[in-house]
C-alpha cells in the first residue's frame with residue numbers, strides 16, 4: 001500500500017485575507033466525478049453553514065435533522081445561519097443513540113419533511129454524530145427518490161469517518177446497517193468547536209478510528225499521533241485540525257479510488273471483523289464502536305505478526321497507543337463466548353463463501369486486504385489478547401463515562 005499523498009489540501013480565509021489561526025479552514029476534496037464534494041475543517045464553521053449551503057444552489061426549503069443531545073447545543077446556531085442566508089429550515093429532532101437508526105424514525109422524518117413541504121430541490125442537514133449522519137443521509141437518499149444532503153458532524157468519529165464516503169443506512173432487529181444506500185453528501189462541514197462538548201468516552205472512542213488511519217495508510221501520521229497524543233486528549237484545536245484533516249484526506253483518497261467497496265475500501269475495516277463481532281455478542285450494550293475496534297485492531301496486529309510478519313515492536317506500538325488513548329486493548333473470553341465471537345465473525349458482511357477475510361498489516365502504514373487466517377492462528381491470537389491479570393466484571397455501558405479499563409471481558 002503506498003503512503004497516501006496530500007489530497008487537494010488548502011488553507012483559506014473566510015474572506016480571502018490572511019486570517020487568525022482559528023479562522024483558517026482546511027479543505028479536503030472527495031474526488032467522485034459529478035458527485036465530488038468538499039470537506040471543510042475549522043472551528044466555528046456552523047456559523048457559516050447557511051453561506052456554504054447557498055453556494056450549492058438548492059431550493060430555499062430545508063430540514064436540519066439532529067438528536068436530543070445535539071439539538072439543545074447546536075441547532076440554534078445552524079438554524080440562524082441558514083435563516084440569515086435566506087433558507088427556511090425546519091428542525092427535526094430524533095432520539096439520541098443507536099436506536100434512532102431505525103425504519104420507525106425514518107418514517108417519522110419522512111412525515112415531517114412532507115409536512116414542511118420539502119420538494120426535489122430541498123436539502124437536509126445532518127447535524128450530529130454518526131447516528132444522525134447515517135439516518136439523515138438515508139432519509140435524503142430515499143425521500144422523493146433522493147434529495148441533497150449536507151453533513152455537519154459533531155463527534156470525532158463522525159468528523160473523521162462516517163460523514164465522508166456516502167454510506168448511509170439504518171438498523172433492523174436482525175442486525176446493524178442492514179438497510180442502506182450509497183448517497184454522497186454535497187458538503188461536509190466539520191466544526192471543531194463542537195468537539196468541546198463531546199463526552200470524554202465518546203471522544204476517546206473516536207480516536208480508535210483516528211489511530212486506524214495511521215496503521216492502514218500512513219506511518220508518519222502514526223508517529224505524529226504517538227508524539228501528540230497528550231495534546232489531542234486535551235482537544236487542542238490546532239492539533240485536532242491537523243488530525244481531522246489528515247484522516248479525511250486518507251478516507252477521501254480511499255473512497256475516491258473505490259467508492260462502492262469492490263476492493264481497496266475494505267482496508268477501512270482494519271480491526272472491524274473482531275470489533276463488529278464483539279459488539280454483536282455483547283448486544284451493542286457494553287462497548288462503544290471505537291472501544292470494540294480498539295480491541296479488534298490489537299488482535300488484528302497480533303494476527304498480522306503471525307501471518308504477514310508485522311514486526312513484534314510495531315505490534316507493541318499499536319497496542320501501546322490504544323492503551324495510552326484510554327481504550328481497551330485486551331479481551332478475556334470463556335470458551336462459550338469465544339465460540340460465539342467466532343460465529344459472529346462468520347456472520348459479518350465481509351465473509352464470502354464461508355471464509356473470514358481479514359485486513360492485516362505488513363508494517364505500520366501498509367496493509368493488505370482479503371487475508372486468510374486459519375482457525376488455529378485465530379485461536380492463538382485470541383489467547384494472546386487475554387489480559388495478563390484477571391479483571392473484574394465490566395460495568396454495563398454508560399453513555400457519558402470515561403473508560404479507565406484497558407482490558408474488558410466480553411462475557
Ligand SMILES: NC(=O)c1ccc[n+]([C@@H]2O[C@H](COP(=O)([O-])OP(=O)(O)OC[C@H]3O[C@@H](n4cnc5c(N)ncnc54)[C@H](O)[C@@H]3O)[C@@H](O)[C@H]2O)c1
Pocket residue numbers: 067068069070073096097098101128129130131132134154155156157158161162163164165166167168176177194195196197198199202289399
Ligand atoms: N456511514 C459510515 O461510513 C459509518 C462509519 C462509521 C460509523 N458509522 C455509524 O456511526 C454511528 C456511531 O456514530 P457516533 O460514534 O458519532 O455516535 P452517536 O451519533 O450516537 O453520537 C454519540 C453520542 O454523542 C452525542 N453527541 C454528538 N455530538 C455531540 C457533541 N458535539 N456534544 C455532546 N454530545 C454529542 C450524541 O447525542 C450521542 O449520544 C454508528 O451507528 C455507526 O454504524 C457509520
Ligand SMILES: [Zn+2]
Pocket residue numbers: 209272289293
Ligand atoms: Zn469503524
